[in-house]
Amino acid sequence: MRRARDAQHHEDRQYHGFFAEYYDVLHGTYDADIPFYLDLARKHGGPILELGSGSGRLLVPLAEAGHEVTGLDASEDMLKRCANRLLTQPQWVRDRVRLEHGDMLAFSLPRRFSLVLAACNTILHCVSTDQLLALFERARAHMAPDGLFVVDFNIPNVKKMLESDGVEEVFRVTHPEAGTELVCTYRAEYDFIRQLETIYMHLQEFDRDRLLRAATNTTQRAFYFPREVALALRSSGFRTVRTWTGYRHGRLVESTRDIVYICQRSDEPRS
Ligand SMILES: C[S@@+](CC[C@H](N)C(=O)[O-])C[C@H]1O[C@@H](n2cnc3c(N)ncnc32)[C@H](O)[C@@H]1O
Structure with missing residues (x-):
């Protein structure tokens, strides 16, 4: 694992230790998104x-398909989990992966990429x-001239958010290992x-009634609506060449929960 040059490292507690696991x-x-x-x-x-490649859920299948993939993440624990996931892969897959520890808002890598995700x-x-805007600027700076930038996020479900605002929920799951x-x-x-x-x-x-571990954290995330992300992309020098919803090319409807923008640099010739 390398450290991205000039990166201001930014460790997100949301992906630390027990929470990364x-x-x-x-x-x-x-x-659902891998195909x-x-x-x-x-x-x-x-x-x-x-960007934000985490424990390699998506990065490893891309390398297995024969692509050269660089994963950048701010969490050392997520990167370690990714390195462990790679240990189960043959050498030719591992040879296609580089992991960089750094902040996606302030990184600089010597290479340009055909796809930035x-x-x-x-x-x-x-x-x-x-x-x-800093993320979009860094993504753009690392794209090859004919490169694509892909941004994929959930559309806020305002009705559900209002219903669940401040409500405590308890989830139980069996640890798979x-x-x-x-x-x-x-x-x-x-x-x-x-x-x-x-x-x-x-x-x-x-373990039955015996408490083995406990940890607490408070984290923040933003929520974005499609039009504001589209505007931010446009003002950052991108042209959206395709919009996908729910990983299928389709119309944006009220029930749509995922949206994917596929962008080129707006100074590139139209394809
Ligand atoms: C929702 S997870 C997605 C992980 C992976 N892309 C996947 O699809 O499973 C987001 C990841 O972004 C990373 N992250 C959050 N802020 C970051 C930052 N400023 N720079 C780099 N990585 C960051 C987190 O550490 C985490 O691994």
């Missing part, structure tokens, strides 16, 4: 840069407009003026 328990096998990215990479080619809600970690019970006490609060979600989490691991 819990992320993988909940999301590590989520794969979409494999198809895009097959058509457009690499090298690929994934901000997948799976990574932009929601930009909790201010300045941060969103340890067989222990993970109990997550979770509360989200929404600030509709600043478009911020504050998440309070208390995580416990039990």
